[in-house]
Amino acid sequence: MNHEFARCFTKDLDSLAKEVALCDETILWHVPPGITNSIGNLTQHLIGNLNHFIGATLGETGYVRNREAEFSEHYLTKTEMISELKKTALMLEKVLGSLTDEDLRKIYPLEPFGYQMTANHMIMKLANHLGYHLGQINYLRRIAQGPKS
Template sequence: MTIEILKTLFNRDLNKLKSEIDSYSNESKIWHIEKTISNSGGNLCLHLIGNLNTYIGSQIGNTNYIRNRELEFSDKFVPKSTLIAQIDATIVVINSIFNQLTDEDLNQEHPYLVFESKTSVAFLLLHLTTHLAYHLGQINYHRRLLDN
């Protein structure tokens, strides 16, 4: 696995996230929940931003990002333009960190316990790509289902 592959996947999906958020025709629908849909597209977007800035930004890149996970799911009505700006800032952070990583770094043990046992940096990064893709799909479905 190479750094370039991971960087390409994160950039592709973060740019798609930006496109999904921007594609809501009714900005208030970004925050809409209904029946058993408990997470809005906006809250999933905030969650992805917090997740990536924590695990890649803070823990791998040693940024000063401090996560407020509860706010990712409770904050409402953040303007679409702010969400897009936060996605753009996350892209910059991720690219900066990936530009400094080596393939040898991927084989190192991740310094924090994220799962039941310690993992390699590569394992965590692969997990984060699938986590991003999973929630990206939910946001796409949320937008198409509720934004009409």
């Protein structure tokens, strides 16, 4: 029903996979001075975020998130990240594609946000979140690789 949402996410997840593919393992985990997170940690965070809020919350996939580890550990290799991004895109296609207009109007009380919102609102918020971090990741990669990238 709502494959348009999935296409938006898939486009950005494909771009993110390309960004990760352009990094070697050193750049993936490098944190420049004055920056809080690496490309690897931000990518792990996005995978966890989407699998939690769309997969587990909307799709009841059973995904269990460890948000703290997304930022504190290097638990995925570059190859695994790219694979997880592809799996996340497939999950999004399945879950978002199955939502009805009624599902999109349902209210979800979401603790991290501190207020209730419809599924439609949550999906838009998550798309913006993905785009925000994708921009950060692109910038961090270009800083780490120099002006030619």
